[in-house]
Amino acid sequence: MKTASRVGLIVCACLGLAEEVRGASDVTISSAATSGGSFAGSAPLVFTPTAAAANADLTTIQGQLDGGGGATVNTASAAGGNGDLTLSESLTKSAGAGSTLTLNAVRDLVFAA
Numbered sequence: 001m002k003t004a005s006r007v008g009l010i011v012c013a014c015l016g017l018a019e020e021v022r023g024a025s026d027v028t029i030s031s032a033a034t035s036g037g038s039f040a041g042s043a044p045l046v047f048t049p050t051a052a053a054a055n056a057d058l059t060t061i062q063g064q065l066d067g068g069g070g071a072t073v074n075t076a077s078a079a080g081g082n083g084d085l086t087l088s089e090s091l092t093k094s095a096g097a098g099s100t101l102t103l104n105a106v107r108d109l110v111f112a113a
Contacts, residue, residue, distance in 0.1 A: 024083030024106040025049030027075050029056045031089055037077075044070030044102065052081040058089055061101070068097035074104045083107040 025036065027049050036054030039047050045064040047056040056073050064071045075083045083106025093099070103109060 023078045024075050024081050025052055025054045025077040025079045026081035026084045026086075027054045027056055027073060027105075028086045028088050029058055029061065029073060029091070031058045033057060034060065036079075042069060044072045044100070046072045046074065048074055049077045049079060049081075051077075052079040054079075058091060062091060062093065065091075065093045065099045065101060066095040068099050070100040070102065072102040072104065075106045076104065084110060086110040086112055088112045 027037070027047070032055050034047075034055060034057040036051030037047055037049035037056065039045050039056070039060060045060070047054075047061075061071045061073070073085060075081070075085050085103055085105035085108070087103075087110070091101075
């Protein structure tokens with residue numbers, strides 16, 4: 001018997017918030033190594049950027065979701081980007097209990113996968 005894994009998706013594109021936030025980062029979710037920020041925590045695992053351009057490793061996020069834990073990716077930071085969040089490759093949850101992926105963008109969300 002094949003069972004389907006479930007993932008909840010919470011998306012927050014806070015348009016107009018950029019004026020209130022002193023800075024933001026442009027974050028890409030891709031298979032490239034994590035850079036310009038770091039992951040912390042475990043329930044959920046949270047990516048926080050520290051540079052104007054950052055990458056959150058897709059494999060790390062998928063592993064967290066497959067393990068039944070949530071993952072959050074933020075663009076708010078003290079850096080000098082626009083606050084855009086781009087998912088540049090397909091993200092697949094293929095195992096484990098239901099989990100939640102939260103994408104918090106100061107400006108635009110781009111699904112380029």
